[in-house]
Amino acid sequence: MRTQRQVVDYSLQRRAVLRDVRNGRIGALEVCDASPYLRNAATYHGEPTDERCPICRRDNLTLVHYVYGDELKQSAGQARKLAELPVLAMTLREFQVFVVEVCRSCAWNQLIERYVLGRDGQATDELLLASSETLWTAAASHGGEARR
Ligand SMILES: [Zn+2]
Numbered sequence: 001m002r003t004q005r006q007v008v009d010y011s012l013q014r015r016a017v018l019r020d021v022r023n024g025r026i027g028a029l030e031v032c033d034a035s036p037y038l039r040n041a042a043t044y045h046g047e048p049t050d051e052r053c054p055i056c057r058r059d060n061l062t063l064v065h066y067v068y069g070d071e072l073k074q075s076a077g078q079a080r081k082l083a084e085l086p087v088l089a090m091t092l093r094e095f096q097v098f099v100v101e102v103c104r105s106c107a108w109n110q111l112i113e114r115y116v117l118g119r120d121g122q123a124t125d126e127l128l129l130a131s132s133e134t135l136w137t138a139a140a141s142h143g144g145e146a147r148r
Contacts, residue, residue, distance in 0.1 A: 031055065031110070046079075047062065047081070072092070
């Protein structure tokens with residue numbers, strides 16, 4: 001996909017953590033430690049999914065998108081709504097997105113993906129439009145992906 005660059009997938013690490021929790025090598029309390037800030041971000045900026053929390057199974061997971069990069073200035077490190085990302089990608093040259101899944105019931109949280117967005121590497125406005133549509137499609141199908 002043209003919009004998302006340098007995608008790093010953390011699903012292997014996620015699976016390893018979940019396996020350790022099931023084996024009792026890691027206590028659930030250690031992985032269910034989302035800070036109040038992260039839980040707030042999930043409430044106000046999060047993207048709901050259809051996927052059940054792998055730890056408590058009480059609530060569906062919420063994806064929180066954190067943005068980092070020099071061009072973001074004081075808003076670097078803030079959570080953004082998924083819908084804001086294509087807009088940022090059109091105005092900034094390059095920034096990092098960290099995607100964290102959060103359970104609002106038990107506070108399970110895990111980094112699942114990171115990638116780079118921005119105008120750099122995009123040739124024309126037409127390409128930009130086409131690729132933000134791809135991003136939308138990918139985002140819409142994201143929650144339904146087999147990540148368990
Ligand atoms: Zn949970």
